[in-house]
Amino acid sequence: MKFENVLSDINGFGRFQIMIIVISFIGRFTLPCHFMLNNFIAVVPSHHCNLSTLDDGGVFRNLTLQQRLAVGIPLLEDGTPSSCQMFAEPQYHLLLNSSNITDLPTVPCQNGWVYDNTTFKSTLATEWDLVCGKRGENKATATIFFIGVMFGAMTFGSLSDRFGRRIMLLVSYILGITFAVASAFSTSFVMFAVLRFFTGFGITGIVIVSTVLNVEWVDIEHRKLVGVIDSMSWTFGNTVFPAIAYFVTDWRWLTISVTLPLILATLTWRWMPESARWLIANGKLEQAQSYLQKCAKMNRTKDSTHTLKTEVLSHIIVTEKRDRAYSYLDLVRTPKMRKLALRTGIVWFCVATAYYGISFNITGFGLNIYLTQLTYALIELPAKLSVYYLLDKIGRRRTEAGSLLLVGLCLAINIVIPKDMSVIRTVVAVIGKGCSAASFATIVLYSSELYPTVVRQNGMGYNSFMARLGVAMAPLILLLDEVWQDLPQAVLCAAAVLGAIVARTLSETRNRCLPETIEDIEEQW
Numbered sequence: 001m002k003f004e005n006v007l008s009d010i011n012g013f014g015r016f017q018i019m020i021i022v023i024s025f026i027g028r029f030t031l032p033c034h035f036m037l038n039n040f041i042a043v044v045p046s047h048h049c050n051l052s053t054l055d056d057g058g059v060f061r062n063l064t065l066q067q068r069l070a071v072g073i074p075l076l077e078d079g080t081p082s083s084c085q086m087f088a089e090p091q092y093h094l095l096l097n098s099s100n101i102t103d104l105p106t107v108p109c110q111n112g113w114v115y116d117n118t119t120f121k122s123t124l125a126t127e128w129d130l131v132c133g134k135r136g137e138n139k140a141t142a143t144i145f146f147i148g149v150m151f152g153a154m155t156f157g158s159l160s161d162r163f164g165r166r167i168m169l170l171v172s173y174i175l176g177i178t179f180a181v182a183s184a185f186s187t188s189f190v191m192f193a194v195l196r197f198f199t200g201f202g203i204t205g206i207v208i209v210s211t212v213l214n215v216e217w218v219d220i221e222h223r224k225l226v227g228v229i230d231s232m233s234w235t236f237g238n239t240v241f242p243a244i245a246y247f248v249t250d251w252r253w254l255t256i257s258v259t260l261p262l263i264l265a266t267l268t269w270r271w272m273p274e275s276a277r278w279l280i281a282n283g284k285l286e287q288a289q290s291y292l293q294k295c296a297k298m299n300r301t302k303d304s305t306h307t308l309k310t311e312v313l314s315h316i317i318v319t320e321k322r323d324r325a326y327s328y329l330d331l332v333r334t335p336k337m338r339k340l341a342l343r344t345g346i347v348w349f350c351v352a353t354a355y356y357g358i359s360f361n362i363t364g365f366g367l368n369i370y371l372t373q374l375t376y377a378l379i380e381l382p383a384k385l386s387v388y389y390l391l392d393k394i395g396r397r398r399t400e401a402g403s404l405l406l407v408g409l410c411l412a413i414n415i416v417i418p419k420d421m422s423v424i425r426t427v428v429a430v431i432g433k434g435c436s437a438a439s440f441a442t443i444v445l446y447s448s449e450l451y452p453t454v455v456r457q458n459g460m461g462y463n464s465f466m467a468r469l470g471v472a473m474a475p476l477i478l479l480l481d482e483v484w485q486d487l488p489q490a491v492l493c494a495a496a497v498l499g500a501i502v503a504r505t506l507s508e509t510r511n512r513c514l515p516e517t518i519e520d521i522e523e524q525w
Helices: 003-009 017-028 030-035 065-073 124-127 134-164 167-185 189-216 220-247 251-259 260-273 276-281 285-298 300-307 336-363 371-391 398-418 423-448 453-481 488-502 518-524
Strands: 047-049 085-087 107-110 114-116
Touching: 003 276, 017 030, 017 189, 017 220, 017 260, 017 285, 030 189, 030 220, 030 251, 030 398, 047 085, 047 189, 065 085, 107 220, 124 134, 124 189, 134 167, 134 453, 167 189, 167 251, 167 260, 189 220, 189 276, 189 423, 189 453, 220 251, 220 371, 220 423, 251 260, 260 300, 276 285, 276 453, 336 423, 336 488, 336 518, 371 398, 371 423, 398 423, 398 488, 423 453, 423 488, 453 488
Parallel strands: none
Antiparallel strands: 047 114, 085 107
C-alpha cells in the first residue's frame, strides 16, 4: 500500500493542504527580500573626500560648495570628480584655469567622505566608510550571507530528516528572526558580517523544509500546483521588496522590515502539521494517524478513516529499517542513489549559476534601482505560469531540459548580436531571465519528487548547497570579461547546456507516486 492511497481517501488537496500552503507562503515571503537585500543596503552612493582638512580659515571657508570641490578634488579622465583622492592643498588657481591638473599632488581622503543621501539615508558603505580601499569588504557581505546559506542548507536538510520537518521549520524561523534583527543593531562591520552569515544559515531552513512539507502532504495531481505556488511566493516577495526599500531608506530599518513577516510565520507555526510521510517512515504511526485524522476532519472525509488504522499505516513502508537515522552518506551508499545525487547536484549548480549570472548581468533598461528590481521580478511571472502548464503537458524532465536549453540559446545569441543593438540584446536577455526562472521553479519540485521520503530533506539540503555554490560562482564568472568581453556569456551558456544534458538523464516523475525508501530508487530506475 502506498501513502498516495491514504491521501486519496482523505482528499489529497483540501482545506488542510491549503492551510499548509498559506502558512508556508507567509514564511517564504521574506526569503527573496533577504537574498536581494544587499542590492539596497550595500549601495555605494555618490561620494567625495571630506575637505575640512583644507579649510585654512580664510579664502576656502568663503567659497561655495562647487568652488570648494573644484579646488579640492581632482577630476578623472572622464571629467567626473574623484571619489578617493583630494589635493594636498587647495588649488585656487583652478578657479581661473583648470586645464592642467595632471601634475598637481594628490593624497587619499584624509578625513573620511561626504555622501549623497538623497536616495539612501544610510547604507553599509556610509555607515562604516566601505568605499575606495574598502570596497571589497562591502561586496563581501553578499558572499558571506550565501556562505551561511550553503552551510544552513546542509545542516537543516540533515536535521529535518532526523528530527522532523515541523520542529526544524520553527528553529529556522527563530534563528532567522534573532540573527537578522541582531544584525540591524551591529556596531561594527565585523559584527554585521558574522551576524549576516548566521542569518543566511538560519533562514535557509525555511525554503527547503517548507517545500518538502508542502509536497509530502498533497496528492500526485496537485504536486505541480504546489510547486508553482511555492515558486510564486519568491516572485511575490521580489515584487513587493522594491516598494518596501523605496519607503525604508535606512539599512537598519530595512533589515528589520523584511524580517517582520517571520514573526507572523512563527505565530502561525502552531497550525503547521508534521509530515505524515516522515512519521510513518520513522515508525511513529500513532502521531501520523493523529495528523491524518485531522486532515480527514478538515477535508470533511471522516467516512474514510478506516484506512487510517495503525495496522494499515504500518504496511506503507516495510522494506527498510525505520528506526535508524539517515544522513548524507545515504545519498551515496547505493549505486542508483549515488547517480541521482550526482545528476541533481549538477543540474542545481547549473541552474543557479545561469539564473544569478543573468540576474546580475541584465543591463540596458535605463531604470532606477527600484524599477530595475521590480522588472526583474515581473519577468518571472509569465515564465512560472507557463511552467504550471508544461509540467503535466510535457513532463518535468522535458520542461527542465527545455528551459535550460533556451537559456543557453539566449546567451549564445547575445554573444553574436552587435553591442550597439542594445534594445535587441536587452529583449533576448529578458527572455533568458524568464527561462532561467522557469528552470529554477521546475527543479525545486522535480527534485523533491525524485528523492525518497527517508532522505528527501537530506537530498534537498545537498541540492540547495550545490545551488548556493553556483550563486557564489556567478559574480566570479562575470569578472571574466577582463579576459574576453563575451567570456562570461560563453561560460554561462555552457553551464546552461550542461544542465540541460544532465537533466535529460533523470527519470520522469509525472503522475508517479513519491518514492518512500532508498530501495524504491534502486528498484525503479
